[in-house]
Amino acid sequence: MITYVANRAIQFVLALIVASVVVFALMSLLPGNAAQVALGTNATPEAVAALEAQYGLDQPPLIRYFNWVVGMLTGNFGTSYVTGAAITPVIVGSVQVTGILVIAAIILAIIIAVPLGTFAALEQRNWIGVTISALSQIGIAVPNFLAAIILVIVFSLTLGWFPSQGWMAPVEGLGGFLSRLVLPVVSLALVQAAILTRYVRSAVLDVMREDYIRTARAKGLTRTKALFVHGLRNAAIPVITVAGVQLATLLVGAVIIEQIFVIPGIGSALVRAVANRDLVTVQGVVMVLVFLVLIINLIVDVLVPVVDPRIRNAS
Amino acid sequence: MSGNPSITSAGGTTTDQRRRTKLRLNASMVIGAVLILLIVALALVSFVWTPYDPSAVDPVARLQSSSTEHLLGTDKFGRDTLTWIMYGARITLMVGIVAVGIAVLIGTPIGIIAAVFAQYPWGVWLSAVIMRANDILLAFPALLLAIVFAAVFSPGTGPAMVAVGIAAIPGFARVARSGTMQVLGSEYVRAAKASNRSAPAIAIVHVLPNIASMVIVQASVAFAISVLAEAGLSFLGLGTQAPVPSWGRMLQESQQFLSTQPELALWPGLFIALAVLGFNLFGDGLRDRFDPKMEARGNV
Amino acid sequence: MSENLLEVRDLTITPAGAEAPVLHDVSLSLSPGERVGLIGESGSGKSLTAQAVMGLLPEELRSDGTVSLQGFAGNILEAKEKTLARMRSDLASMVFQEPMSALNPLMRIGDQIAEVLRIHGDVARRDIPGRVLDLLTSVHMPAPESARYAYPHQMSGGQRQRVMLAIALANSPRLLICDEPTTALDVTVQKHMLELITERVSAVQAGLLFITHDLAVVAEVCERVIVMYAGRIVETGSVKQIFTDPQHEYTRGLLASSDLEATDAHRKLFSLKTARSYAGPIDEAEPAAATGPVVADEPGDVRVPTDVREPVPTSAGEAHEAVHSPPLIDVSGVSKHFRSGGLLLRRRSPVRALDDISFSVASGQRLGIVGESGSGKSTILNILSGLDRPTSGHVRVGDIRVESASSSALRTLREDLQIVFQDPFASLDPRMRVEDIVSEPLIARGMARDERLSRVQEMLLAVDLDTKAMRRYPHQFSGGQRQRISIARALVTRPQILVADEPVSALDVSVRAQVLNLLTDLVDDYALTLLFVSHDLGVVKHLCSDVIVMKDGHIVESGSTEDIYAHPREDYTRSLIAATPSLAGALASAP
Amino acid sequence: MKTPRVGSWMAALAASSLILSGCSAGASDSGEEAKKDSMTIAFTAEPVNLDFTSTSGVAIPEALMENVYESLVRVDGEGEIQPGLAQDWDVSKDRKTYTFHLQKGVKFSNGADLTSEDVKFSYERVQDEWKNALKSKMDIVDSIETPDDLTVEIALKKPSNTWLFNMTSLVGAVFDTEGTDDLANEAIGTGPFAIEKFTRGQSIDFAARDDYWGEKPAVKNVQFKYFQDAVSASNALKSGEIDVVSNLQAPELAGEFQGKEYQIISGTTNGEVVLSMNNAQGIFKDKKAREAVMHAIDRKAVLDTAWAGYGELIGSMVPPTDPYYEDLTGVWDFDPQKAKDLIRDAGIEGETFAFTVPNLPYAKAISEIVSAQLEEVGLKADIETQEFPAVWLDKTFTEHKFDMSVINHAEPRDILTVFSNDYYIGYDDSKIKKIAEKADTGTEKEYVSGMKEIAKTITEDAASDFLFLFPNLVIAKSDVAGIPANRVSDAFRIADLSWN
Secondary structure (H helix, E strand, C coil): CCHHHHHHHHHHHHHHHHHHHHHHHHHCCCCHHHHHHHHHHHHHHHHHHHHHHHHHHCCHHHHHHHHHHHHHHHCCCCCCCCCCHHHHHHHHHHHHHHHHHHHHHHHHHHHHHHHHHHHHHCCCCCCCHHHHHHHHHHCCCCCCHHHHHHHHHHHHHHHHCCCCCCCCCCCCHHHHHHHHHHHCCCCCCCHHHHHHHHHHHHHHHHHHHCCCHHHHHHHCCCCCCCCCHHHHHHHHHHHHHHHHHHHHHHHHHHHHHHHCCCCCCCHHHHHHHHCCCHHHHHHHHHHHHHHHHHHHHHHHHHHHHHHCCCHHHHC | CCCCCCCCHHHHHHHHHHHHHHHHHHHHHHHHHHHHHHHHHHHHHHCCCCCCCCCCCCCCHHCCCCCCCCCCCCCCCCHHHHHHHHHHHHHHHHHHHEEEEEHHHHHHHHHHHHHHHHHCCHHHHHHHHHHHHHCCCCCCHHHHHHHHHHHHEEEEEEEEHHHHHHHHHHHHHHHHHHHHHHCCCHHHHHHHHHCCCHHHHHHHHHHHHHHHHHHHHHHHHHHHHHHHHHHHHHHCCCCCCCEEEEECHHHHHHHHHHHCCHHHHHHHHHHHHHHHHHHHHHHHHHHHHHCCCHHHHHHC | CCCCCCCEEEEEEECCCCCCCCCCEEEEEECCCCCCECCCCCCCHHHHHHHHCCCCCCCCCCEEEEECCCCCCCHHCCCCCHHHHHHHHHCEEEECCCCHHCCCCCCCCHHHHHHHHHHHCCCCCCCCCHEEHHHHHHHHCCCCHCCCCCCCHHCCCCHHHHHHHHHHHCCCCCCCEEEECCCCCCCHHHHHHHHHHHHHHCCCCEEEEEEEECCCHHHHHHCEEEECCCCCEEEEEHHHHHHHCCCCHHHHHHHHCCCCCCCCCCECCCCCHHHHHHHCCCCCCCCCCCCCCCCCCCHHCCCCCCCCCCCCHHHHHHHHHHHHCCEEEEEEEEEEEEEECCCCCCCCCCEEEEEEEEECCCCCCCCEEEEEECCCCCCCHHHHCCCCCCCEEEECCCCCEHHCCCCCHHHHHHEEEEEECCCCCCCCCCCHHHCCCCCHHHHHHHHHHHHHHHHHHHHHCCCCCCCHHCCCCCCCCHHHHHHHHHHHHCCCCCCCCCECCCCCCCCCCCHHHHHHHHEEEEEEEECCEEEECCCCCCEHHHHEEEEEECCCCEEEEEEHHHHHHCCCCCHHHHHHHHHCCCCHHHHHHHH | CHHHHHHHHHHHHHHHHHHHHCCCCCCCCHHHHHHHCCEEEEEEECCCCCCCCCCCCHHHHHHEECCCEEEEECCCCCEEEEEEEEEEEEECCCCEEEEEEEEEEECCCCCCCCCHHHHHHHHHHHHHHHCHHHHHHCCCCEEEEEEEEEEEEECCCCCCCCHHHHHCCHHHEEECCCCCCCCCCCCCCCCEEEEEEEEECCEEEEEEEECHHHHHHCCEEEEEEEECCCHHHHHHHCCCCCCCCCCCCCHHHHHHHCCCCCEEEEEEEEEEEEECCCCCCCCCHHHHHHHHHHHHCCCCHHHHHHCCCCECCCCCCCCCCCCCCCCCCCCCCCCCHHHHHHHHHHHHCCEEEEECCCCCCCCHHHHHHHHHHHCCCCCEEEEEEECCCCCCCCHHHHHCCCEEEEEECCCCHHHHHHCCCCCCCCCCHHHHHHHHHHHCCCHHHHHHHHHHHHHHHHHHHHEEEEEEEEEEEEEEEEEEEECCHHHHHHHHCCCEEEEE
């Protein structure tokens, strides 16, 4: 297992370095700069030049890149010359917010998808199975911002069960935190649940054809019991990998839900920073995102051998 | 003693069983094809005829629900929604197909090359590098690509499509790589090697046809995600720009009228769902049709 | 009705949506403790019958008729899943064919055995661990204490099948059904398994329904035999009566084509069509085998065939002249070690696949390589065909030194040496038409398209396939037909050497005879040198003039086929020969 | 058809998620009694930092001016200049020296007393250290004297009618001599409120100062909450989580607040929505082409469809609240036929022009209807949407790569800056330069008549088409009082807010 971890670590670091170069290059492509944005419509060329000097934008790119990387290595993403505030707390805060939101959404998606997908596979011949897979097909087609708006109209404006927007940290008030979590999590979870249901259904269908399910039935388990006792764990492996990819894409994918529900997540921070051409913050946010996604990939790669002894022995 | 049920003289049972499964499989493919043709028809007809000129503004007839002269009602500028749905079909089809096209044409070869390299001792780390680069691309938020492209090339359907397409590459690379590894492990590839076929020839002749079904499934799901991503981008002002009609933007702009005039969101949302449903069903049908493993087992 | 353990009346099974049934009015019965064999080739419906008895038929099949089991109220075919579940592994249990995939890969062996005890609750919870240990020892599992904590993938095929048997017999059922339990096992392991089954079944006084395509195995295990063909029962009777005096034409054909020692006038194996002149099994090989007192077979009660059968003269004759000219293939001191290491190439104990192998093959010679799985026979093939390089030692094929050959030299080697693979389903690309599959080796030679097509037609005729087959896909052919396509592909470049890697072990008995006859004709017509790899001694004995016996990467013994079979020098060879079930041997010892 | 299916599915899921949420605290958890001394106001553009000396834009002064920072003078809803930190002031005969007498007992939020020294320090700092280009409004100041702690004498280089008005804007803000080291994060002012919490991208919380020199504000805690999405803001108001939506960016939603529990205020701002044309180069260099556009655009239809009719039609770059306002809507009447003739004369029939549109809600809506109307008369718009502020500022504003654009110029009294030579519109200001010079130094009356003449000349030159005055569309709960109807100064004054 040690060589496995060692070479994964090396690949991890290499990936981060390459990502940092790509991010920096992409940012320098962006037209317009922070100085212009700061001075807005009543800027004069001299004022813009002076501000660029103050922001250090006039230094050659290589030096800016190294200052930034050195800063990052020491754990501080530096101060944003646009907002004048330290970047690290902004990133850490917004990652926590999006983290809670996205993990809750994926968990809810799994809670919905596993039973639905299994049931669709078990009943694939009769109308229940067909409706579930049809629903999941249509579910994929529902954009999450449409689902969000409908949820707000139904559950917030007419029924008044939940607030229509806003974010409250758990420490400030559990009731407020939970009630503001429900609608955004449900709107995020719907599409993911629909996609996951399709993968669970095909994973369970594959598992049902396996010989050890037939053995389990020959041992005296009914068809459904055999599937639940023996099948589901084997079906878990493809589901884990898909859920991992979904979690990774949702980190930024949730930005639209963050905007509708006014939640200060990492996606909104990224959009705001790019709009203000606050390049240092953008680079910091993207590096954290890349780091998180690589961590998620690592967790999935570690989880799989935990579930499957065959892989555990091989590596 | 594998499961092939045919013994020379008792052929009767197997052919009708295979014909039956072929019939059932086609059901999902046929429905899918019909839906896709409906949307393609909408797009094609819009080149020739539309009830109104899409840019024709009629402030008096603003925000009407469906009526005789405006079948699906009008938007806040008084433009005919049915016309916009027909024009929008073009953009949505283009976005879906171009984005998936980019992802398939770049992602699949990357996957195949990574798998082929993994066979040779010197290629193992190269394959690892390719797959890690793939992870980085997965880690890169599609949204950031979209923002940068929109800023560099000015926001519009083009940059949005390309960004969504690039973001879908990792998915195809993974599917292609695992599929190719399976095919390269098979005995018919060993046989091909034993008869002097070169690695590229094997990749084209043996690998591509055999992983086609997996790529098709991935493509049908990717189509759905791309269409929705473009709609989402228009939410941030990055997708198709005014006054070009696109279902995504119609959906996003109908958001303000949801409680007063919901059908403004209903029609674009419905047609996006039909398009996505169509491609998914067609994808499933195609995969089962070409996948002998599925046919031998005869179940859907 | 009541005294019979199992009663099946007019069982008919029809797939949903199809009219023609797959099983037609099958009726059979089994009295308590009786051991009955159910023989038939793939597609005969024997497995479906077994699944019907256990209530494990796939959903999309409609079944009519009645299946009643002693101790189970009502017709099993109409019972609900809940009531059936209580019956399974309590009254009747089943062992399946593929041990590799029959156990849940994520669960330890001990837990999977304990589960069947827990389900039926005959054993108190705290005694279950003890009971699991007893079961493992009862199936002669080595080191049962550590085996219970192992995972399925840490066990061999034979050990897994023992676990399946332990599970099946855990609650001492009244009826044990075995569906081809030993087909996937090596010969020696199969022998122990069969002995174990008979021993455990009699210990528990359970009835046995044994399903197989291998007549010799049935003869060894069962008292009565039912023969099925195309979904119908064609004949039943005692083992002796069926195997010495078969009534139905199909039974006789089956008997003839599975007897590798009998050849017809043209020295061809009997096949279904040519079975009429088959005289029945003659056990002329002196039972030198050490195991058990085998009474020499009285020739009296067996009709001596008209023409005197003598060993195949031609090949032996040829072998003598070939000695003078230098051998076509020369392998000396070859070893092959596989080193498994990650990116950092950490030192891991190397796997020694081949250890100092030396042999040579004269041109035109027919050499057999015999050995069980893991003996290294496939590794040898890989090296000879240039797909792999030896770790040490050198290999010469014609004038090419394989271990140091350049890639272009390897290309010419591959044109002279072609392989026929084992699994007819996996060795043909499912998405290519037959004409492309067979012509593929010619493409690498840069032959023009029309010349390639004419060559393909010529080869298809040579393997008795009509040229209409060219436009069709592999899944439209039976196992036997696909193997012919594979042979056509191998011979299309007119190679000097044909390497056959277990070409017939995946085929039905009746089809096997046709393919072997085809091989013998082609080897003669194209003056090929044949390297025939197999774990089946009978096939090698029929086809090859000389044989090498391999075990764990070493050559245990080598020599002409007659010497090795008549008086094997090494114990391993002797146990291999003894373990190969032969029809005549079984009949001789049958009561 | 689609909504019910989604609805039923949602209901089932919501029920399960309701259990997940356990104790849902109901819609607004701010109880009845807390409502009285706190208020939440929704805004759209959120401030990047608190330092308007180096970052321009509407958001920062909107939050800080008259709430945290105060100037010597302020302007009321009707555009009249009122006393601020200066109790009163007198102007010398040659109108070049202003003597301000400061209020007594004024304290900064850090406890320091306000003295004339602070005023001198603040205004000299504008000239030397400010990056914000608005600092040019202080160029006219020659010297600042402080005879005693409560008197400030400011001498101008030459008399100016606009200088005193300019002092009501953020340029006139008074800082404490020790309070300017971290302006981006800390705002130390003399105003009625101090900043309690500033969470970037989310909200600013103001707390009333009990040591304020003037009248104490009725509402103690005010929160500015920033909404990227207009629909979320209106939903938050409907469900009672916020009390006021300042400047609703989706005017169509206003219709849903007709009921008695809400009030809709549609006042004026200083924002003129300008359909700017590139006068220096390209198709609209030719006056005829510009005139054709003026006739081709039906400004009423643009207002009704793009911004649901909220906002006022104005014929020039001057809002009604400015003293030199004159209704010039009649100068260019909607006459498509005349527009077609002009286009034929100018020989630009069927030509395409580059229409750069910032991706702001009002701009995108306007571009759709304007391009349709121009197409009617034979001018084809090639619309290029540009990310605002970065790309629009870079390509259109700085590099002048455009033929036509549309933007809301929100700065007060910006007619002279927007129509100067080097500004992005590229208007030839030679005709109006001398008039502006005379007006500024002349008497009050001369100033008003001079500025009117300038506004008329610009409109007659068809430099740009003034579509409409951006409305100050405020929607609030019916029991909220003291909301500023018109936005004349930079500030959104919260001191007058109260519950009744």
